[in-house]
Amino acid sequence: MTAPLRELLLAPAPDVAPRLLGSVLVCARPGGTVALRLTELEAYGGQRGSDLPDPGAHTYRGRTARNASMFGPPGHIYVYFTYGLHHAVNFVCRPEGTGGGILIRSGEVVLGADAALRRRLANRSSQPAAAALARGPGNVAQALGLDRDEDGADLLDLGRAVDPAARAREALAEGTGDAWTGLVRPEQAPGGVVVTARTGVSGEGGTNAFPWRFALASDPTVSPYRRATVKKRRTR
DNA sequence: CAACCGATTATCT
DNA sequence: GATAATCGGTTGA
Numbered sequence: 001m002t003a004p005l006r007e008l009l010l011a012p013a014p015d016v017a018p019r020l021l022g023s024v025l026v027c028a029r030p031g032g033t034v035a036l037r038l039t040e041l042e043a044y045g046g047q048r049g050s051d052l053p054d055p056g057a058h059t060y061r062g063r064t065a066r067n068a069s070m071f072g073p074p075g076h077i078y079v080y081f082t083y084g085l086h087h088a089v090n091f092v093c094r095p096e097g098t099g100g101g102i103l104i105r106s107g108e109v110v111l112g113a114d115a116a117l118r119r120r121l122a123n124r125s126s127q128p129a130a131a132a133l134a135r136g137p138g139n140v141a142q143a144l145g146l147d148r149d150e151d152g153a154d155l156l157d158l159g160r161a162v163d164p165a166a167r168a169r170e171a172l173a174e175g176t177g178d179a180w181t182g183l184v185r186p187e188q189a190p191g192g193v194v195v196t197a198r199t200g201v202s203g204e205g206g207t208n209a210f211p212w213r214f215a216l217a218s219d220p221t222v223s224p225y226r227r228a229t230v231k232k233r234r235t236r
Numbered sequence: 237c238a239a240c241c242g243a244t245t246a247t248c249t
Numbered sequence: 250g251a252t253a254a255t256c257g258g259t260t261g262a
Contacts, residue, residue, distance in 0.1 A: 042243070044243075056243075057243085058243075061259085064258075064259085065258090066257085066258060066259090067258095080243085080258095081256075081257075081258095082242055082243075082244070082256090082257090082258095083241095083242065083244050083245080083254080083255070083256080084242095084244095084254070084255025084256035084257075085244080085245080085254070085255055085256080086244050086245070088243065088244085090243090103243060105243085123245090123246085124245090124246065124247095125246090125247095126246090126247095136244070136245070137243065137244070138244050138245060139244090139245080198243070199243075200242085200243055200244070201243060202241095202242080202243095205243090206243090226244090228242090228243090229242085229244085229252095
């Protein structure tokens with residue numbers, strides 16, 4: 001039952017993102033399978049001159065080798081590397097050839113916390129709180145064990161190694177809706193969605209002109225809102 | 237080809 | 250609250 005997900009992801013990211021909140025992403029990787037209940041997402045649009053131009057998106061200046069998967073088929077993932085040390089994961093939206101995606105900013109680890117913790121401890125000395133295991137895009141990618149090697153991968157392949165029935169039972173204790181390999185959607189849309197400007201985006205794209213950050217209200221796994229860091233001149 | 241800077245995070249003051 | 254860490258994509262000379 002994979003068609004509904006593909007169809008859903010044909011729509012513009014700002015329409016799809018709030019509907020994906022509460023879904024459980026199951027990611028089977030070497031080092032352990034982790035299931036993540038999505039609690040914070042950000043939508044990103046397309047190229048300058050397209051039907052959904054987004055000055056805050058990597059796609060804005062057109063297709064490059066780095067962002068090519070954002071222009072690829074919906075239902076695949078775009079993984080990019082930034083700040084010299086972090087990866088971030090997106091669901092690709094819109095028909096192939098059109099740029100767009102949904103950044104996974106935070107989630108609740110509902111399965112495989114041990115694997116997520118092992119990965120997180122590789123880059124820090126102190127023990128992260130349970131709610132912080134996958135809070136923030138860099139931490140999400142690390143907890144799931146995803147990097148540039150998985151850029152362009154089919155979202156549905158990420159959970160392929162997991163038995164769908166067992167996964168659905170464990171990941172969504174209260175019931176499953178459509179059982180997709182890789183992504184399990186809740187039976188009904190969660191209430192209490194908070195909408196804000198996007199975190200860390202500089203320029204026009206980070207303003208209220210693009211209220212494309214969606215989070216579950218009062219959820220401890222949601223990252224705090226931060227403005228884009230002020231550019232500081234590097235001294236030597 | 238050199239310089240700039242980012243869809244960030246951990247850690248220190 | 251401020252800043253270092255760290256690298257490669259993008260830009261402009």
